[in-house]
Amino acid sequence: MNRTGLLWGGGGILLLLFTICVSATIGSVHIPLQQIPAILLHQIPWLQDMIPKTWPGSYEQILLKVRIPRIAIGVLVGACLSLSGAAFQGVLRNPLADPYTLGVSSGASVGAAFMIYFGIQYSLVGQWSVPIVAFTTGVLTLWLVMRLAQDEGKIPTERLILAGVVMQAFLGAFVSLLVALSDKTINEVMFWLMGSLSLRGWAYTAVLGPYLIVGFIIVMGYARTMNILALGEREAAHLGIRVDRTKMIILLTATFMTAAAVSVSGVIGFVGLIVPHMIRLLVGSNYKLIVPLSAIGGGIYMVIADTLARSVLAPTEIPLGVVTAFIGAPFFAYLLHRNKKTRRGRLS
Amino acid sequence: MIRVEHVDKHYGAAKVLQNIHFEVESGTCLGIIGPNGSGKSTLLQCISGVEPASAGEIVIRKQLLSQYSRKSLSQHLAVLQQETLPPVGYSVQEVLEMGRFPFQNWLGRDQTDASSLIAGVAEQLNLVELLDRPLHELSGGQRQRVALGKVMVQQPEILLLDEPTTYLDIRYQLQFMDYVRKWQRDCGLTIIAVLHDLNLAAQYCDQLLVLHEGKQVAIGEPAEILSRERVHEVFGTEPIIIPHPVNGTPQILLQPGSHETLGNEAK
Structure with a gap:
């Protein structure tokens, strides 16, 4: 049990590092794969002298200022979303649950769409205006859904899911209205809704990182309970x-992580639904394996999706949500098919 | 061991239980019988602490039920439900280990090493060959045996059974009740069991409690409780009661066509 855990975890981390390095080679300037680990290790103070500098300074600039920050935020968003997805599926015991089940994404979308529609997306605190407003409206939505779902101090799962669906439909209509009303800004709202990681510097990583770390520790602490x-x-x-208390803690943790991820990247669908299922x-x-591996798997998945999103039709960017669904659905279908075959094989 | 004092339970205006009052001594088995909707399962849920009683007190091991934390209660009291375990992907071994959950700290470490205990339970219940099989590959009878194994691993002093034999065929019903009885005799277990089958209840319980429309009708030994009049009064059917030819416990034979129709019942 512990050995399989170490094998999967170690393999997963290696795969994640490899994916990051490959992704970092791709772009308008090609950087050779073997130089990427060297350039990155060169940044660590004690190792600096041991690694001779054999690359042009422009490579270092491109990697550290453009590609790696974007990859880092991709890993964090992917990890947050699939970790939340695993938590939601575990607590609600519903295979269709994902981080957006409780309406957080539509709540955040309303805030963001509102800001973009009225052209005030840089008004209050510059580039942070949309993330802050989106996070706030997302958490407010969660509060409304919880109020709607609770019944004599308990929160029955069916009521929670229904309340989330109702809230999603209502707020979704509001967002559609804003999209329909705007003629010139339509692309901007739509693009936010479909998710993107472009132009997200290191500051975003610094903001999202603590959410992932705290969220991971809490959810991991409840892995045995979810089993x-x-x-x-x-x-x-x-x-x-204490079932109701456990449910509340896990759902709140997962939702805060989701709201933080959505507010920096927009609504990226499919990751939180599909990655935990793949891992399963x-x-x-x-869940002692599903929780950490979902976080790693979500990171890998998001880096691959974002690399495709920025490179396939370069210089045009494909919305990230489109890519995650495009590559996720067929791969998931394959896994389902394979799972069916092995189960048959065991029974016969 | 367990004292239930004037317990009421209502959901909104509906009174599901009224003035239930009885005591169960250590090491004995109390069967709760009564027709559908008489409040049997609700009473069991009150005693297991998942539903709070609306009025009255429940005392377990000389301490008020409401003063136990969920965790410390589950170190003394285990529940086996009517529905068997869901067909999930866990292996039998993993499910048995879950019975140790109340004794583990937040890191998952047990107070004592439970591996020999789990192996012993698997041996006793003939689960050894099944240990590596996932639950969803097992039959209903096998899954219920695993569920019993899980509560045995929990090592409670009190066991609550909620119609545990409902989905089992007669062989598995007897096998299941025999396992429980053996466990009771070996460890001095105290049992409260909701049972549908009056014949099983008469054979395996020391005392029977009869519930009817949320009220306690009678409590006593099976021989005094299972009379023709009382069965007629509570269940609305006209049975024939004869002593079991081997062990003398009262057994019920059903007569087709002897039940009151719903119209008569309403009068």
Whole structure:
């Protein structure tokens, strides 16, 4: 059990590092793959003298100022979204649950669309105006959904999902209205809604990083509890779990992580739904593995998707949400198919 | 061991339980019987602490139920439900280990090494060959045996059973109740069981509690409780009651066509 965990975790991290390096080679200027680890390690003070500098200074500039910050925010957003997705699916015990189940994305979208529609997206605090407003409206939406769902102090799962769906539909209509009303700004609102990681400097990484770290620690701490929740809420209560409290803590943690990710990157669909399912098909239903591997897998998935988004039709960028769905759906279909075959094989 | 004192339970205006009052001694088995909707499962949920009683007190091991934390309660009291475990991907071994959850700290470390305990339970319940199989590949009877194994690993002093044999065929019903009885005798377990099957209840319980429309009708030994009049009064059917030819417990034979129709019941 612990050995398989280490194998999967180690393999996952290696794959993530490899993906990052490959992604960093791609762009208007090609940087050879073998130079990327050297350039990056060169930045670490103690290692500086050990690695001779054999590359032009422009490579270093491109990597550190443009490509790596974008890759870093991609890893963080992907990790936040799929970690939240795993948490939502674990607590709500619903395979269709994803980080947006409780309406956070549509709440954040309303805030962002409002700012962009009225042309005030840089008014208050410069580039941070949209993220701050989007985060606030996202969390407000969560609060409304919780109020709507709760019944005598308890929060039944079905009510929670329904309240989320209702809120999503209502706020989604509001966003569509803003998109329809605007003629000149239509692309900007739409582009925000479909997600993008372009022009996100290191500051965004610094903002999102703490959310991921704190969120990961909390969700990981509840991994054993989520394993038991899979047996049913009653069963979990009989084994000594305070079910409603656990649900609240995990859902709030996951939603804050999601709101933070959405507010810097826009609404990137599919990652939070599909990555935890992929992980589950690969390693089984133990959340002690699913939680960390979802975070790593989400990072890998997002880096690949963003690399395609910025390179396939360069210099035009494809909206990230389009790419995540385009490559995610067929891969997921393949995994489902393979899973069916191995299960048959075992039974016969 | 367990004292239920004047317990009421209502949901809004609906009174589901009224003035339930009884005591269960350590090491004995109390069966709760009664027709559908008489409040049997609700009473069990009140005792297990997942539903708070609306009035009255429940005392477990000389301490008020409301003073236990969820976790410390689950170190003394285990519940086996009517629905078997869901067909999830966990192996039997993993599910048995989950029975140790109340005794683990937040890192997942157990107070004692439970591996020999788990191996012993698997041995006792004939689960050894199934240990590596995932739950969704097992039959209903096997899954219920795993569920029993999980509560045995929990090592409670009190076991609550909620119609545990409902989905089992007669062989598995007997096998299940025999396992429980053996466990009770080996460890001095105290049991409260909601049972649908009056014949099983009469054979395996020391005391029977009869519920009817949320009220406690009678409590006592099976031989005094299972009379023709009482079964007629509570269940609205005219049975034949004969002593079991081997062990003498009262057993019920059903007569087709002897039930009151719903119209009569309303009068």
